[in-house]
Amino acid sequence: MPDSATGPRRPPAPAPGPPGRPLLDVRDLRVTFPAHRSRVRPVRGVDLTLAAGECLAIVGESGSGKSVTVRSLLGLAGPRARVEAERMDLDGEDLLSMSARRLRQVRGGSIGLVLQDALVSLDPLRPVRAEIAEALRNHRVVAGRDVPGRVVDLLDQAGVPEPEVRARQYPHELSGGLRQRALIAAAMAAEPPILVADEPTTALDVTTQARLLASLAGRKSAGTALLLVSHDLAVVAGIADRVAVMYQGLIVEQGPAADLLSTPAHPYTRLLLAAVPSAANRGLPLAPPTTAAATPQPTGGCVFAPRCPQVTDRCLEQRPTAVPVGPGRSARCWYAEPARPTAPAAPARSLPVQARPVQATAPILTASGLTKSFPGPDGSARRAVDDVSFELRPAEILGVVGESGSGKTTVANLILALLAPDSGTVLLDGEAWSRRPEPQRRPLRRRIQLVPQDPLGSFDPRYTVARIVGEAVPERGDQRRRRVAALLDRVGLAAGLLDRRPAQLSGGERQRVAVARALAPEPAVLVCDEPVSALDVSVQAQILDLFDGLRRDLGTAMLFVSHDLGVVQHLSDRVMVMRAGRVVEAGDADEVFEHPGHPYTQDLLAALPRLRPGRVDLAKDGGARRDTTGYARTTGEPLP
Amino acid sequence: MTVSRRLAKPFLRALGVLLGAETVTFAAYHLLPGDPAEVSLGVPNPSAELVATTRHEMGLDRPLAVQYVVFLGRLLRGDLGTSYQLHEPVTRVLREQVWATVTLAVAALAIAFAVSVPLAVATAGRRPAMRGLSSGGELLLTSSPSFWIGILLLSLFSFRLGWFPVISGTSVRGLVLPAVTLAVSIIGVLTQVLRDGLERALDEPFTVSARARGTGETMVRLRHGLRHALIPLLTVSGWILGALLGGTVVVETVFSRQGLGRIAATAITSRDLPTVTGVVLVSALVFCVLNLVIDVLYRVVDPRLRTATA
């Protein structure tokens, strides 16, 4: 790998492949699906190489063709997929002309694939051990009677605690993180030299994510070639040697991770980097303002042209080819040039950090001593929320962070008075809110609204956008229609979407509709429960900008629940760190994130993936240890 | 407390089903035109006097409510009475006939599975032509009445070729044509339900995961797909049992076989209330037992249900 002057160098991989032939060599991969009277072309010419002990990360927003690309390597892009390539070699052997029999040996034997959607990628009717044993038997890794023992070893190596117990359990009895590990154990059962993991950390909370990445880093240093897919540059920054940025079926930029992240050459890479929320870009917009008709119309020109801030006439007429932009780097852009990303010029609507809401105003929401228990599996009461108190002032955003299961959503439900607290009170506008009968509460309900994580689940699929938002608007008739249009405009949705149904909307559009509906009764408080967790980075950036704008323009206060520290750090004025139902630390966001007082907050912060390449110190900070086999081992227990 | 409640609930439900079924039988019997007393006498044009005496002996001259209570009281004591037509205790009639029907139904079910499972596994998610051919055939089978198929088979294999006896009797050879006829009536639905379930399972990410581990297509279908297809099959098992029981009435009549179906058919036409009551009781019992078994089977097939209610 050629050296470059910029960016910190990562420690050399212990077992780099021979410099000659890469394990995986793909040239001009194209995948098409037959569609009604036309063809869908999710992959339009992808070049990839992967050497032993190397980690290549494919990064791009959802729908850019990442999954189709990696699945087509194993002939699993779908029964109707047409896969063509100038070259698609696995260690010199052509993958495309392989016999079905040889292909089955390659699947799991030479390339282990961990699919996206870990939650549904294990057969729900079979115990975990059956899935791993299947891989062992398919490839005759060990003698039949040694299979059960080997299954337990593999789970152990993948960092699954109590592997004997877990092996007998069914997928629904395991957490998302453990399922992901079980899938990795199955994919690695036959010790393939290549492991492909599609979005392995998406939907995992930050500490689980860090442990998983550490475990993958362990595989890499043991010599496995790693092909990692993610929509989040920050996630792959710590582990990838090289990064390929994908947009609409094309690799638009490719190169060594350190160089690409520190001096991106393609406008899209810069956009992706700017979209990662953090303390550094607080108060600044994450996403560039998109033109209304941002529907990509790939003609002969550059695929990125509709969203590119640097677009010229040449871009619209001629499609750029991949040009070298540095040692081992290439980019598909007429004007590609590696450059340090400049801080985005602060537009008029963003305020400097000092101008944040002052603490002088009276709180609009006061929670004191909230406690709530639920019966546990064994019948004993388990405290989901334990003595939680806080205040929320107008135009203030209070971030609530913690691992999944720490009680964040229960707090949100108590605040919304969807649950009655066992003890403690909530005051809204200085009036009793939690401890009063529902009929008395109803007139106040409009003052506090929810933005859910999964808007699709809360919308009636048969209703149009106009009706979904209209229902929450107090006015009638013509006035209602005008209000709905104004609300859609406020959340940045085109009026053309009024007649669409939820299924016809993208994830980001759905979340905007959910925000519009929540805003309809002009609430003073928005409770946002993981509102961006299901979105990919670029869409998340737009929604976060929207929340920030609402607070500035309307003075809406927000209780912002998220497991993503970066998001909370970017958006919140104050934060509350929760663990096992208790608030372990609370205070001013800058203060808490810069000088975390509680060891748990320190651990959370250490586990947060950052856009600083070459920092694979996850194994040290994230509670993971290396054992003698070279695999990173972790405990599944919450961090101390 | 919770355990006894969990056992009590299905038991009470079964009791309700039995009571309901018998009440409907009783009501239908008394609402339909025709006099049971005349039927039970079995002589053409009996004198009005004789009919009146018989009506009194049978309790038919009492108020309907009293008759109903007496009817239920007898049922509770397990006294099903004497068949008007066969002049034998109904319990004995049932005991003698039930095995012929069970044998027929089980044989038919076995044949149906032996055909449907391979057919569904072979055609699920395959090329449209092959799949279309198979589902067209299933539609044809499902919509052909059993008596028609029975007569076809009978005239071809028994009259023309002489491979199987015309009167089935109780021999194994005699079982073949009736069982096939009965099986044909459920193969269509069985295959469709299995194939739909398989196709849904084969679209799921976990089957792609299995392929990514190097598992061959056939094993993916058998090991991962088929088990998922069993769940919708359990859901329609009530329909299957109904089709089988209903089918035995026709099949046993067409093939002159012994069995509950034939007894039921003649008992209904001759308004033989005790026998009809007995057959209804047995069928309702079978349904109740099946429901309990299905509940257990759901849990055996789907581990998610085991913990959900445990």
Ligand SMILES: Nc1ncnc2c1ncn2[C@@H]1O[C@H](COP(=O)(O)OP(=O)(O)O)[C@@H](O)[C@H]1O
């Ligand atoms: N089996 C299929 N049939 C038709 N289109 C598909 C199929 N699979 C994926 N696509 C399309 O390919 C595009 C890229 O999808 P995908 O690779 O899943 O994106 P990513 O993984 O980057 O989010 C999407 O527009 C998707 O709708």
Ligand code: SF4
């Ligand atoms: S070629 Fe033009 S439109 Fe495409 S990325 Fe470069 S500057 Fe933007």
Ligand SMILES: [Mg+2]
């Ligand atoms: Mg994907």
